[in-house]
Amino acid sequence: MWDVRVPVRSVEAFLHRFARLRLPALDRPDRRPTAREAAVERLLSFLAAEPAADAPEWDTLTVGYIGRRYTAREVKELRVAAAGARSRNRTELGRELCRLAELRDARGRPRVGIAQDVLKRMAMDNLLDAPPPRERKPRTRPGDQAEPILSPQGARCEAVGPLRLVPVSAPGESRLWSELLRRHHYIPEPRLFGAQLRYLVYGRDGETGADSVVALLGFAAAAWRVTARDTFVGWSDDQRVRNLKMVVNNSRFLILPWVRCPNLASRILGAVARRLPADWGARYGYRPALMETFVQLDRFTGTCYRAANWVFVGTTAGYSVRGTAARKSAPPRAVFVYPLRKHFLRALCDAP
Numbered sequence: 528m529w530d531v532r533v534p535v536r537s538v539e540a541f542l543h544r545f546a547r548l549r550l551p552a553l554d555r556p557d558r559r560p561t562a563r564e565a566a567v568e569r570l571l572s573f574l575a576a577e578p579a580a581d582a583p584e585w586d587t588l589t590v591g592y593i594g595r596r597y598t599a600r601e602v603k604e605l606r607v608a609a610a611g612a613r614s615r616n617r618t619e620l621g622r623e624l625c626r627l628a629e630l631r632d633a634r635g636r637p638r639v640g641i642a643q644d645v646l647k648r649m650a651m652d653n654l655l656d657a658p659p660p661r662e663r664k665p666r667t668r669p670g671d672q673a674e675p676i677l678s679p680q681g682a683r684c685e686a687v688g689p690l691r692l693v694p695v696s697a698p699g700e701s702r703l704w705s706e707l708l709r710r711h712h713y714i715p716e717p718r719l720f721g722a723q724l725r726y727l728v729y730g731r732d733g734e735t736g737a738d739s740v741v742a743l744l745g746f747a748a749a750a751w752r753v754t755a756r757d758t759f760v761g762w763s764d765d766q767r768v769r770n771l772k773m774v775v776n777n778s779r780f781l782i783l784p785w786v787r788c789p790n791l792a793s794r795i796l797g798a799v800a801r802r803l804p805a806d807w808g809a810r811y812g813y814r815p816a817l818m819e820t821f822v823q824l825d826r827f828t829g830t831c832y833r834a835a836n837w838v839f840v841g842t843t844a845g846y847s848v849r850g851t852a853a854r855k856s857a858p859p860r861a862v863f864v865y866p867l868r869k870h871f872l873r874a875l876c877d878a879p
Contacts, residue, residue, distance in 0.1 A: 566590045567652045570599055574606075590654070592645045593751075594768040601627050605646075606655045616658050617643050632722070633812035640721065687741055687788040688731030690798050694806055695725035703727065704743055712781045713826065719778060721748025722811055724803065728795055730786075741786045742795055745779030746803065748772075749819055755841025755862040756819055762876045770875050775807065777820040792831030796865075800835070804867050816871040821860040829861050837863040 560568065570588050578584060585603075589596040608623045624630065624645060625637035632638055650657040695704050704725050705717035719725070728742040749771055750756070756774075757767060782792060800818065808814040821843065822829040833839065843860045868874065 563591065567654065570602065571653065573599055574603065590652075592648050593641060594771070595628060595630075595645075597628065597645075597649075602649070602654050605649070609655050609657060617646060620646055620658060644720075687786065687791055690741075690794060691729040691731075691738065692795075692798055692802055693727045693729060695727060700727060701725075703740070704745075707740070707743055707783065708745075708779060708781060711784055712779065714779070717745075717779075719745050719747035722772065722775075722807075723747040724775075724806055724810065725779075726799060728798075730788075730791075740783065741788075741791070742782040743779070744777065744781075744795070744799055746775045746807075746818075747778045749774035749776045750821075753819070753843065753862060755843070756864060759838075759840040759864060760817075760872065760875050766876050770877065772813070773816040773875055775803070775815045775818055777818055780820070790834070793834040796831065796835035796837070800865060800867065814867070816866070816868050816874040818865040818867060820863050822863065823858050823860050825858040829863060832863045832865075835865075837865045839863055 566588075567590050570590050573584050573588055585600040586598050588599040590602075591597075604627055605620070605624060609620055618639060621639040621642035622637055624642040625639060628642075630638040630642050646655070646657045649655050693700065695701050704727060708717045709715045724746045726744045727740050728744065729738040730741040731738055751771070752767075760767075762770065780792075780795075782795075803818070804814040818837075820832065820837070822832065824842070829837075829839065840862050842862060
């Protein structure tokens with residue numbers, strides 16, 4: 528079809544999927560490979576030719592994934608590691624990639640999660656044969672409860688007293704956070720990506736004096752590219768790649784459905800804005816400069832974010848890729864941001 532081999536399995540899946548969905552993306556016979564596809568093709572051709580060890584292309588041919596470019600030499604070393612007995616699973620291979628590419632966070636810890644995402648994309652482009660992901664078994668422990676420890680009577684709508692934000696750290700807190708999300712959030716998948724923090728929000732019952740969970744929040748790595756946010760910040764591509772870690776995404780916010788309290792959502796957002804920078808700094812070694820969130824406009828209007836002084840900066844283009852399915856005409860989302868420091872634009876657009 529095109530003079531390009533990249534990515535073979537992805538192209539086959541793409542053809543099948545778009546034919547099934549009857550989308551017009553293939554009605555362009557003049558389509559040429561993208562710059563990234565062409566870079567992967569050059570790299571594949573070079574590796575297939577069994578070049579000499581001193582060939583300069585080992586260090587000049589590169590391909591980019593998640594904000595970093597990888598040389599032909601690094602890809603070759605990863606191929607050897609993937610075939611070796613010591614790297615039979617993706618976690619081990621991810622640690623090897625962290626070592627080769629010096630993928631570390633601000634505290635010097637290997638960024639294994641990012642490395643595994645890079646490996647997955649390299650495997651899709653046929654640059655290496657990554658080991659299959661391990662089958663996840665449900666974790667159960669003696670004493671685990673089938674039901675959450677809360678009931679609709681746990682928090683009275685008219686008597687939610689002082690709020691207490693508890694960062695999720697203990698296994699029991701993590702199970703409770705995930706279970707509540709699965710039961711009551713319209714996006715039931717509890718997994719967050721990249722650097723992250725989760726909170727359980729407790730409120731005091733004015734009559735009984737007991738604390739009960741009234742809400743939960745999840746913060747994760749920022750979206751890689753968002754036109755409305757990037758225009759608002761005004762950074763270049765290089766600045767975005769370098770400083771995107773300074774933006775955190777409020778990817779989950781749930782007030783339990785039996786809690787009805789005026790202004791509770793904006794109170795929670797105000798409380799977490801004051802607390803999150805210190806908690807994030809304690810965990811990752813740096814303080815973020817900006818929060819972002821996306822509000823699905825066919826479900827919500829973002830009133831609580833506006834009330835908490837978040838800034839509306841635009842909407843998404845209405846396109847979504849989730850899991851393995853590509854979808855056009857996804858519901859548009861409003862993009863809101865909230866500065867966490869006075870000179871946040873200077874921090875996001877600083878020079879190296």
